Structures are given as structure tokens and as C-alpha cells.
Amino acid sequence: MQRQSSYSQDTGKLYLVPTPIGNLEDITIRAKKVLTNADYIAAEDTRTSGILLEKIGVHNRMISFHKYNSKERAPELIKLMQDGAVIAEISDAGMPVISDPGYILVQECIKHDIPVVPLPGPSAFATALIASGFDAQPFTYYGFLPRKASEQKPFFEQMNQARATSIFYEAPHRLVKTLKTMAQILPAERQIVAARELTKIHEEFIRGSVAELNDYFAQNAPRGEFVILVSPNTEAPKQLSWPELITLVDQLVAAGNSKKDAIKQVAKEHHVSKNELYDQYHQE
Structure with missing residues (x-):
């Protein structure tokens, strides 16, 4: 058993800092303060994060930390924190750890008894969920699905039977193919929501059946990153334990x-x- 007190140690620690998913005004006062005071900022993409940090007036040293270098970089960051450094970890947008490699760093911190301090903040899937019109409890978040149709099908089979709202992310250039694969498994009348450009000027929620959204995107090229939500199957039998x-x-x-x-x-x-x-x- 392990107990952690996030604020009792004067040694180094890791802050998990959410960043805006679109509208920069969504940055919190606390997030800006932590980023300003951190010794280092571990960023998924230093170029993308650099634009945000410049606009909010933060000029601390950034360290690249992404899925391709996370296993090699994590020990370096752990050593810095063991020596007393405070590190703030951010993703390109939204919550760290969710759909980014932050969990590797969190696991290493826990292993080395380094405090991990999470800050609340924006998340694309939660933002889309509360405006979807679907039941928000329970829900299942899948992140990004595999790209191949053959690998996506098992996920859609689960969604077809799920009594919970199902949520996943999709890139615009793959959306049409993904919806076609979904239409092979889910009933044509099953309700889905495609949310795009959340918190931005062109924010949009496109609601309808699987068949309707397939037709819509076949005629209107998808733009922006999408959160796709699938309504619960209220007729599905209760899942056994x-x-x-x-x-x-x-x-x-x-x-x-x-x-x-x-x-x-x-x-x-x-x-x-x-x-x-x-x-x-x-x-x-």
C-alpha cells in the first residue's frame, strides 16, 4: 500500500496540467500559475505548446516528451525531480495522460515515490458528452480506434451491445471510412453525434442516425478533429459480471x-x- 500527500514534500514533483482544447480563455488561473512556476514543462509537441505558452506569457524551459521518446525521456525527468525540480506535463490540448504518453511518467513517479499533482480542466470527450444529449452515466471512452476496418469491427460490436454511451476520437481524413465500417455493424437507425472544433469559432454538433451521418459526410468533407458518440443500446441485455x-x-x-x-x-x-x-x- 502507498499513500501520497501531494503538498507535504519540498522535493520535486510532477504536475499534470490540462491545456485548452480550443479557446485559450479556458486556461485556468491555477494552470497558468503552475506553468509559470515550474522548473520545466514536459510538452507532447514543443511547437504547438510553444504557441500557447507564448500567448499566456509563460517562457519556462520546455522538454519534448511524446510517445516516440517517452520511455527514454522518463528516466531523465525522474532524475530532475529527484534533484528537486518541479515539472509540469502538458499534452497538445486537453488533459495529460488521456490519449498521450503521460501515464508512463506518472507510473515512474509513483514507483520512485515522487508526488503527482493533477489539475482539473478541459477534456474533448467530456465536453462533447455533456452536450450530446445521451446519458452520461455510464459511458465508455475508447480514445482513438485502430485505423484498419478489420481491427475496428470488434470495437463497434462492443458499442452495438453496450448499454453505456460510447465515445471515441477520429481524424477528419479517416472519418468517412470509419463511419462506413460502423454502418456495417450498427443498425442504420442507431443515434450518433459527431462533435468538431469544440470550444472554437466553428464548433459544431452533427446529430442523427448512423445512416444519416454516413450520407452527410459522403457529401460534406469532414473538417477538424472529431469526437464521435454512440447512443446506448437500451434494449441490450444487462452485461453479466x-x-x-x-x-x-x-x-x-x-x-x-x-x-x-x-x-x-x-x-x-x-x-x-x-x-x-x-x-x-x-x-x-
């Missing part, structure tokens, strides 16, 4: 089925990952 699913597997095994076939059958009938069910079963 892992222990309940494992009990069903045991019942099929007791009836003479092999464990492999039993797991496959239960996974298919209850729309869960066969591999995940296999892992859960063999943990028992």
Missing part, C-alpha cells in the same frame, strides 16, 4: 464441453472478448 460468465463456462464444461469451446460459446453469446474471458477464467 466476470464471475457470472465464469459460472456459465463451468456449467458448459460440466455438461461435457471442452473449456475452449465453452469459453468461445459464452463469449459469443454475451458479446465479450474471448481472450479476456479466457484470462479471467484461468485466474480463478
